[in-house]
Amino acid sequence: xxxxxxxxxxxxxxxxxxxxxxxxxxxxxxxxxxxxxxxxxxxxxxxxxxxxxxxxxxxxxxxxxxxxxxxxxxxxxxxxxxxxxxxxxxxxxxxxxxxxxxxxxxxxxxxxxxxxxxxxxxxxxxxxxxxxxxxxxxxxxxxxxxxxxxxxxxxxxxxxxxxxxxxxxxxxxxxxxxxxxxxxxxxxxxxxxxxxxxxxxxxxxxxxxxxxxxxxxxxxxxxxxxxxxxxxxxxxxxxxxx
Numbered sequence: 001x002x003x004x005x006x007x008x009x010x011x012x013x014x015x016x017x018x019x020x021x022x023x024x025x026x027x028x029x030x031x032x033x034x035x036x037x038x039x040x041x042x043x044x045x046x047x048x049x050x051x052x053x054x055x056x057x058x059x060x061x062x063x064x065x066x067x068x069x070x071x072x073x074x075x076x077x078x079x080x081x082x083x084x085x086x087x088x089x090x091x092x093x094x095x096x097x098x099x100x101x102x103x104x105x106x107x108x109x110x111x112x113x114x115x116x117x118x119x120x121x122x123x124x125x126x127x128x129x130x131x132x133x134x135x136x137x138x139x140x141x142x143x144x145x146x147x148x149x150x151x152x153x154x155x156x157x158x159x160x161x162x163x164x165x166x167x168x169x170x171x172x173x174x175x176x177x178x179x180x181x182x183x184x185x186x187x188x189x190x191x192x193x194x195x196x197x198x199x200x201x202x203x204x205x206x207x208x209x210x211x212x213x214x215x216x217x218x219x220x221x222x223x224x225x226x227x228x229x230x231x232x233x234x235x236x237x238x239x240x241x242x
Contacts, residue, residue: 007176007177008179008181008182011141011142011179015141035067035082036067036068036069037065037066037067037068037080038065038066038067038068038077039064039065040055040059040060040063040064040065040066041060042060043060044056044057044058044059044060044104045098046066046068046077048068048075048091049091050094050095050096051092051094051095051096051097051098051099052097052098052099053075053077053087053089053099054087054089054098054099054100054101054104055077055086055087055104056086056087056103056104057104059086063079063080063086065080066078066079066080066086067079067080067081067082070091073090073091074088074089074090074091075088075089075091076088077089087101087104089101111147112139112146112147112150115146115147115150116135116136116139116146116150119131119135119150119153119154120132120135123154123157123165124165124169126162126165126166127165127166127169127170130166130169130170130173131169133173134169134172134173134178134183135150135153137173137176137178138150138178138179138180140178141178142178142179148180149179149180150180152180152181152184153180153183153184156180156183156184156187157187160187160191161191161194163190163194164187164190164191164194165187167186167187167190168183168186168187168189168190169183171186171190172186
């Protein structure tokens with residue numbers, strides 16, 4: 001019997017993919033001559049046609065050699081087996097240039113950390129500890145998409161009641177659901193649940209505006225016989241007005 005993990009299969013696969021060992025096989029459609037490789041430099045770049053192209057930080061520690069393909073005006077750089085795309089760039093027609101991808105800058109992690117702390121300081125003051133566990137879980141399990149995940153979280157909680165936000169946080173952390181989509185869905189669920197628990201009579205109650213002058217509430221207004229108003233409107237006792 002398989003117990004439910006309450007995790008999204010696609011996200012679990014992406015997490016486990018880094019631990020998979022490539023299977024070597026022979027393909028009749030691809031020869032060794034068509035496999036183009038380059039050595040990775042210590043500064044996480046590869047040299048191609050007179051220029052250096054950046055790779056993600058830490059690539060040199062994991063991959064001493066990479067493969068690449070040129071498709072139209074772009075260079076696609078993969079791991080040595082051609083399974084995982086590491087980077088892609090527009091091929092430069094100049095020489096001696098460093099072709100950089102801004103996502104490969106070393107301060108990217110610092111920027112993500114800055115966004116994380118801003119979220120904590122702005123939206124999660126009530127339960128900062130649980131929120132930090134949740135946000136760091138996302139950063140750990142989805143490092144490449146942490147920025148987008150944090151943006152979705154911020155969008156999901158704007159204008160929401162703090163009770164609903166806290167309930168969504170606790171649900172995700174308790175079930176190890178480190179995903180902005182799961183958090184958003186949890187917040188929507190708990191918000192609907194809170195709205196259903198509000199008594200109907202409290203929603204229908206009409207609140208009368210208070211009197212600014214309490215004396216007005218006790219003034220007695222004189223009442224006239226309706227016949228007097230009819231007599232006035234019909235012209236009174238003068239025939240030429242009727």
